[in-house]
Amino acid sequence: MTRGKRVLSSGSSDISLTKEKNEEPKIKRALTPPSDPSVAPPVNVDTVIYGSYEMKAWYYSPYPLDFGTFIDRLYICDNCLRYMQREAQLINHKAECKARKPPGRSIYSNGTIKVYEIDGHEHKLFLDVKTLYFDTDGFKFYVLTERHPKYKSIEYMVGYFSKEKLSYDGYNLACIMTLPSHQRKGYGRLLIELSYEISKHEGKIGSPEKPLSPLGSLGYNSYWGSTLMTTLLHFRGDVTIEEIVNKTSIHEEDVFDTLSRLNLLCYRKTLEDGRQNVCITEDMLQETLVKFNIKLGRQLDPKLIRWK
DSSP states (O other): OBOSSOSSOSSSOOOEEOOOOOOOOOOOBOOOOOSOGGGOOOOOEEEEEETTEEEEOOSOOOOBGGGOSOEEEEEEOTTTOOEESSHHHHHHHHHHOOOOSOSSEEEEEOSSEEEEEEETTTSOEEBTTTBOOSOOTTEEEEEEEEEOSSOTTOEEEEEEEEEESSOTTOEEESEEEEOGGGOSSSHHHHHHHHHHHHHHHHTOOBEEOSSBOHHHHHHHHHHHHHHHHHHHHHTTTEEEHHHHHHHHOBOHHHHHHHHHHTTOGGGEEEOTTSOEEEEOOHHHHHHHHHHTTOOOOOSOOGGGBOOO
């Protein structure tokens, strides 16, 4: 998960994916915590009930003040993401909720999971009584869903990432999240891979918004290491930094940092035209794979992406 411009709460799923309606009067809410984790408020939600899962909240979330300073159990509809304080409210809501999948356009599907592209201007993400808390107009959201095991028309949100429509810093991802109940399924890696496929499609070089959280660093270091090793093996260890950047759409700074972390930066040399060249034997690459326990392969099949 990245820190920086927080568009969705990183603590628990407190959003509703709905079409914009008439705005209602604003209600008082707790303050948004600062980005510096050392001064962030303590967790204010104990347990989140989402579908059949009970999850402990990891971070502070700015819920309405009338929810109290500490929420023991927070109930969230796994169809539309509306949140409630009591189980009875959830039961009544579920009886009337007609949402079966996120809004927006399906851009990826492998039969079991889908990714929806949601325009933050066309499909507002609201809190509570349709009161907009974060400005979403300048963002696109890529929401990952799992298909219901019995009812194929029903899909549940399990993760997402957001992306600025226009990033002057070249960021291809603002925030990323996978629900704790659906981690260790490769979903975070799939979303990271998708963010770079979008960069390639746009003809841009990308990088996630920084600084990265500890979990974000783990995910990105794994992706960058695997991707760069695959690229070096493809070029048989003789390739320029520029060629790596162009082939992967990974920012040059991230390429240098990853090669340095893998102790491979010492094998570079400067060419006459000023470009940086990396010369590494295949045996050295194989040793690096073993030493750093790097797993090659992908979670995302680029052929299944629907660009139009």
